[in-house]
Amino acid sequence: MKSKKGPRVSQYAYPGLDRLIHERARLSLLTSLARYPRGLRFGDLKSLCALTDGNLSRHLQVLQEAGLVQIVRSFGRSRPQTTCRLTRNGYKRYAEYLSELEQVVRDAAGAVRERRDALASAKE
Amino acid sequence: MKSKKGPRVSQYAYPGLDRLIHERARLSLLTSLARYPRGLRFGDLKSLCALTDGNLSRHLQVLQEAGLVQIVRSFGRSRPQTTCRLTRNGYKRYAEYLSELEQVVRDAAGAVRERRDALASAKE
Numbered sequence: 235m236k237s238k239k240g241p242r243v244s245q246y247a248y249p250g251l252d253r254l255i256h257e258r259a260r261l262s263l264l265t266s267l268a269r270y271p272r273g274l275r276f277g278d279l280k281s282l283c284a285l286t287d288g289n290l291s292r293h294l295q296v297l298q299e300a301g302l303v304q305i306v307r308s309f310g311r312s313r314p315q316t317t318c319r320l321t322r323n324g325y326k327r328y329a330e331y332l333s334e335l336e337q338v339v340r341d342a343a344g345a346v347r348e349r350r351d352a353l354a355s356a357k358e
Numbered sequence: 359m360k361s362k363k364g365p366r367v368s369q370y371a372y373p374g375l376d377r378l379i380h381e382r383a384r385l386s387l388l389t390s391l392a393r394y395p396r397g398l399r400f401g402d403l404k405s406l407c408a409l410t411d412g413n414l415s416r417h418l419q420v421l422q423e424a425g426l427v428q429i430v431r432s433f434g435r436s437r438p439q440t441t442c443r444l445t446r447n448g449y450k451r452y453a454e455y456l457s458e459l460e461q462v463v464r465d466a467a468g469a470v471r472e473r474r475d476a477l478a479s480a481k482e
Contacts, residue, residue: 242406243405243406243408244405244406245390245406246386246389246390246407247386247406247408248386256380256382258372258377261372261375261462262372263370265469266369266370268469268470269472278365281365282365282367282368282369282370284367284368284371285371325473328470335466336463336467338389339456339459339463342392342459343460345392
């Protein structure tokens, strides 16, 4: 294993990629909810994340049970409405996850850049 | 759903987050292999990604069957060695995945920043 800097044990393990958040549909949901701190209605969330009713319900339930998302049912204009928002803890865990994800992107972008440079210099 | 810019349908769906690559252990493996284009030995990969033998084998097999990773068995210094590297297609799909991941990070970082600004101005 050769490298200019030398690899570290667990260098690419990324333990901070919390599986609860990392799953694609849940990452999509949490990013939407982080963007709308006052919360989103079920229908809007479904549309923003391009999820089916069943998938949305299932993942919201997982996030609610873990305490990351709060779901409020109310009656607006004669029909029931479901509004979802991040809890304080959900926001905190999402922000922590984001730090690790940024590290993955830095590592990955570095790898891609090095590879392009190596290919370019091989062609010279 | 209120927003300054207005939300788009599927805005946070991230269809480019290929599940084959997005899974945490496989993302870890592929990032290591992207960083070492000449390949990595099984033991080094295990250490860099902090995976057990069983998990490493299982995920490598998935990636090999999908054509993203090439596994070469050879005999070096009397004992067999297993070397893994990204295929050309594996590299291409990893780079495509990375573009989408960068979009997630931009969206997420934007959401976190806006929330901090809103909290800060609420305190003023």
